[in-house]
Amino acid sequence: MSDAWRPPPARCAGGVIFVPASDLMNSIEYRYGNDLSVESAIELYNASGLGERRPVDDPQIFADMLRHANLTVTAWDGDLLVGIARSVTDFSYVGYVSDLAVRRSHQKLGIGGQLIQKTREKMGPRSMLVLLSAPQAVEYYPRVGFTQHPSAWVLRAGDPFPK
Numbered sequence: 001m002s003d004a005w006r007p008p009p010a011r012c013a014g015g016v017i018f019v020p021a022s023d024l025m026n027s028i029e030y031r032y033g034n035d036l037s038v039e040s041a042i043e044l045y046n047a048s049g050l051g052e053r054r055p056v057d058d059p060q061i062f063a064d065m066l067r068h069a070n071l072t073v074t075a076w077d078g079d080l081l082v083g084i085a086r087s088v089t090d091f092s093y094v095g096y097v098s099d100l101a102v103r104r105s106h107q108k109l110g111i112g113g114q115l116i117q118k119t120r121e122k123m124g125p126r127s128m129l130v131l132l133s134a135p136q137a138v139e140y141y142p143r144v145g146f147t148q149h150p151s152a153w154v155l156r157a158g159d160p161f162p163k
Contacts, residue, residue, distance in 0.1 A: 027077060028111060030118050034072040036081070038063045044081045048101035053134055071095060073118045075102070075111050082106040085115035092124040097131040113144045 038059050045051040055061045065086070066072070075083030083102040089095030097119065102111045120129065132152060133141055142148070155161070 028082065029076045030114060031074050031076065032072065032122070034066050034069055036066055036074065038066065040081050041066055041084065044084060044103060045101055047103045047105070049104060049136070050099060050101040050134065054099070065098070069098060071119060071122055073115050075115060077106065083111045083115050085119045087119055089123065089127070091122065092127055095119065095123055095127060095129050097129055100131070112140070116144050
């Protein structure tokens with residue numbers, strides 16, 4: 001953010017500072033690119049709840065996840081990484097949203113929807129986005145325009161491949 005950025009006006013009640021959601025949303029900066037520190041990304045995943053489902057205990061795998069994603073959109077509240085949409089795409093037909101994570105303290109403010117929108121803006125006019133939802137996020141995706149698909153399949157690393 002620029003040097004001119006100032007925190008939004010806040011009000012205090014009972015020792016808790018409240019910042020109006022509209023002011024907080026106006027202070028969020030969105031960036032493209034995957035030049036992130038592994039530590040800050042892992043911290044975000046843990047703070048979002050998605051760390052329970054990702055290899056946050058293996059920084060090398062996590063570094064590869066960040067490096068090889070070819071469309072990454074991040075959300076920043078000042079110097080704090082508050083959200084990420086990490087995708088693999090051909091930019092013309094389909095993009096797979098590998099991760100959508102928003103820090104719990106910043107959820108329900110529209111940041112996830114903005115990350116999806118910013119991802120779509122980089123896709124071709126006939127391109128679609130697909131993803132696999134974490135169980136606790138199944139109800140979220142229809143609210144940001146996704147349609148449930150009945151035939152998704154997973155072959156995990158340890159699963160045997162039939163001969």
